[in-house]
Amino acid sequence: MDSALLVHRLHFAFTVTFHYLFPQLTMGLAPLIVVLKTMGLRRNDETYHQAARFWAKIFGINFVLGVVTGIPMEFQFGTNWSHFSRYAGGVIGQTLAMEGMFAFFLESAFLGLFLYGEKRLSPRAHWWSAVAVFVGSWLSGYFIIATDAWMQHPVGYAKAADGSVQLSSFWALVLNPWAWWQYAHNMSGAVITGAFVMASVGAFYLLWGKFETYGRIFVRTGVIAGLIFSVLQLFPTGDGQGVMIAHEQPVTLAAMEALFESQPGAPLVLIGQPNVETRKIDNPLIIPNALSFLTYRAWKAEVKGLNAFPEDQWPSNIALLYFSYHIMVGLGTIFIAIAVVAAFLLWRGKLFSSHWMLWILLLSLPFPYIANTAGWITAELGRQPWLVYGLMRTADGYSKTVSAGNGMFTLLGFMGMYMVLGILFLFLVRREIEQGPEARAESAH
Amino acid sequence: MTTLWFMIVAVMVAAYVVLDGFDLGAGVIYLGAARTAEERRSIMRAIGPVWDGNEVWLLAAGGTLFFAFPLLYASSFSGFYLPLMIVLWLLMLRGIGIELRAQMTNPVWLGFFDMIFCVSSGLLTIFFGAALGNVVRGVPLAADGYFFEPLWTNFRVGQNNGILDWYTILTGVIALVTLTAHGSLYIAVKTEGDLNRRARLVAQWAWPLQLLLTVAGLIATVSIRPGVLDNYKHHAIGFVIPVIVFGSLAVMMHAMLKRAEKIAFVASAAYIVGMLVGAAFALYPVVLPASTDPARNLTIYNTAAGEHGLAVGFTWWILGMVLALTYFTVLFRMFRGKVKLEDGGY
Secondary structure, eight states, X not given: OOOHHHHHHHHHHHHHHXXXXXXXXXXXXXXXXXXXXXXXXXXXXXXXXXXXXXXXXXXXXXXXXXXXXXXXXXXXXXXXXXXXXXXXHHHHHHHHHHIIIIIIHHHHHHHHHHHHOTTTSOHHHHHHHHHHHHHHHHHXXXXXXXHHXXXXXXXXXXEOTTSOEEESOHHHHHTOHHHHXXXXXXXXXXXXXXXXXXXXXXXXXHHHTSSHHHHHHHHHHHHHHHHHHHHHIIIIIIHHHHHHHHHHOHHHHHHHTTOOSOEESOOEEEEEEEETTTTEEEEEEEETTHHHHHHHSOTTOEEOOGGGSOGGGSOSOHHHHHHHHHHHHHHHHHHHHHHHHHHHXXXXXXXXXXXXXXXXXXXXXXXXXXXXXXXXXXHHHHHTTEEETTTEEGGGTSOTTSOHHHHHHHHHHHHHHHHHHHHHHHHHHHHHHHHOSSOOOOOOO | OHHHHHHHHHHHHHHHHHHHHHHHHHHHHHHHHOOSHHHHHHHHHHHHHHHHHHHHHHHHHHHHHHHHOHHHHHHHHHHTHHHHHHHHHHHHHHHHHHHTGGGOOSHHHHHHHHHHHHHHHHHHHHHHHHHHHHHHHOBOOOTTSOOOOOSBSSSOOSSSOOSBOHHHHHHHHHHHHHHHHHHHHHHHHHOOHHHHHHHHHHHHXXXXXXXXXXXXXXXXXXXXXXXXXXXXXXXXXXXXXXXXXXXXXXXXXXXXXXXXXXXXXXXXXXXXXXXXXXXXXXXXXEEEOBSSOGXXXXXXXXHOOOHHHHHHXXXXXXXXXXXXXXXXXXXXXXXXXXOOGGGOOO
């Protein structure tokens, strides 16, 4: 653990993984809150407005955690990855600065109105403030994805005389085809988190036998959104991203699937542990030819294995990459199954009395978080050993002036700080859920 | 184009200090000026809807700095690694201090969050002032444009700099006093009764200290870096800046005596802008002076991003700025006037 490179990588990995637990719910809940408020306006039903207020409270707590853990992300480009910032700042500085100018201002200005301005605004104006918060959070997501997409698939740049890269085409950067698929896949994943959290809280109320009117609204909204987006997560967004990786980063695909040898009719490994030393899968459970079909739409197509590439271009942690990819896909499949069964029961009018299904919904809450995290680990580990794919290696990008000791000091500091934040968050959200959505007298502080 | 971006970044930093400055200052006087639970809630309500938007100016300024001057961003952020990380932790503590305090019901924890909010606000003002002091004083830049400063060495201004030395501690204290007065005036504008009276009292007591420190800061700056006067010698227009600084101090006192709180607050903002613009004017075109060798100074020319990127960026920056100003005008209008506790929230 004394290598500065490792410390800086862990520093970013830890802080960004913790950070993204919050924005995924922010981005996932925002459109669902707009849906609740729209229902309230259209049906002129106070219950929906009250439901929206309840979720706005949870959204607000979550948003604060997202903001305070997000600020370090922007700083770390300069503090921990200064050589990368100097090299690529002329390109990705664009998208990061635009995030501040277009998304953060919008979000922060309207969040205050949305959370605390309901009494000062007309219902319609308050609805618009909810929409502005939704748009702001989704724009923010796009600029971050566009930045990451450029690192995965650099476009619109030219090499400058001092060795750095500089922007040559603004539209190529902003409309990077990689960003479109990644954004669609990522946002759909965020809505899955929002939908399952909503359904889970609803199921809790129904099983508890309290706040049942709200419980039914939450379960219904969550299950319908969960069904739509868990299907979209697989097709077309997940499929599109997979095909793109097969074309642009074939070595990443080989590592994700732990396909050590190139072969026609490559199998899809469902379960098994990759053994990088012996270059085999231990205890494999496979579907023959399926990987060839998914990648090239032909059962006997040749898929390149890791042996087709020089070892210094292999992703640096094949086992973790393989597992995070398989966990993501496995959980994604389970989400579809849960959502389909729950939606069927809802359609037959039996969902709210099916305790076994409500239990499944209740306990499903942590899994979309795991799937989203695993997806990001897949994307970022798959990019290794590159920091900017094909242009700059991760080992060349960190701050050479910041020693491993100083990096370790602040990494431990963040770990301590985030542990406290995490406990506080769980405590506050649990209390909101227990107190329930019904209107209550404002408690005096 | 690079000069234009220098001015844009300077304006955004100034906007951040003026805006977040008042809620930081409100945090500094929070424990002292607000004695009852209602008064504390009044302060929270006064800054609650706007502090997050104010803080976004820091992020937007940071992002713009990254985009326009990548090498400056890379060099200064890695060189100021430790103080920046401490600033991040303080910003986090303060953010949850404000937002999650409202969720607490037990008086023990309310007191704890109050303390966090007050202490982190105060420390942040000192760190921000010391950061500006570091930029004016210069840092030990190596030939490749990078450096690393420990938190302190021997507290002397020299080649072997630490983040904190007598000069940067002085600038930190200037920032603390200035923003305390600024925040007090904002609270005076937003509140009534005892809290209003105490906030005005703080600002009045801070004033002579502010005047004294301004003069001391000027003398100290000129003595450690005589070069700061060069731009003023060549462009006499620069002498408008000290006139603004001292003029707004005078207006502040005058307005406080006449109980014109809003005018005093605006004068305080003008004073802050004057101080920052004065520093930027003195440094230009240098953005990070080298204490080692002036040939290693980072300037706007050797740190700027490519021409095309800067030109494209200007188009969307204008658009983004117009939108942002629109939102903030709406927001401040919605929450204008004195704080009313029955409105809900915080």
